[in-house]
Amino acid sequence: MTKKNLSGVALLVLASSVPFSCDNSSSEKSKYSDKIESTTLLKATKSWDGILYDSYPSGQPEISVIKISIPPHKTLDWHKHPMIEAAYIEKGEIQIEKKDDGRTHWVRQGQALPEVVNTAHRGKTGDKGATLIVFYSGTTDLPVSEPVQ
Numbered sequence: 001m002t003k004k005n006l007s008g009v010a011l012l013v014l015a016s017s018v019p020f021s022c023d024n025s026s027s028e029k030s031k032y033s034d035k036i037e038s039t040t041l042l043k044a045t046k047s048w049d050g051i052l053y054d055s056y057p058s059g060q061p062e063i064s065v066i067k068i069s070i071p072p073h074k075t076l077d078w079h080k081h082p083m084i085e086a087a088y089i090e091k092g093e094i095q096i097e098k099k100d101d102g103r104t105h106w107v108r109q110g111q112a113l114p115e116v117v118n119t120a121h122r123g124k125t126g127d128k129g130a131t132l133i134v135f136y137s138g139t140t141d142l143p144v145s146e147p148v149q
Helices: 008-017
Strands: 002-005 037-040 061-070 086-098 104-108 112-114 121-140
Touching: 008 112, 061 086
Parallel strands: none
Antiparallel strands: 002 037, 061 121, 086 104, 086 112, 086 121
């Protein structure tokens, strides 16, 4: 993870271009430091299994962000994604398993995962279950997920 402090100029630009309301309550204020911070959670050119990403699909771009909550001890059906996507584990943990070679990878709360593209896989949760925020970068004519037999 990389942390950067944003300059006062960036803050001025943000303040002048984005409408917002200030809540100066002490409980909200105590959740933040005095500095603006930026943390890179994931920057990748390949998926978690080491395969380089080819390219984005052609067509009208469409970005989808989906929050997925999976109960404890649940195994998802085999599926694949026809586009580049990444998941952030908001809470819990999940094991990702590839169908072709059985390779697995655990992802835990606070971690981000560069997902496999056009590769059959599934997720399995343990005792904690998992909540993921998934970012799909596709096109309007592609589903974010497709079932695999």
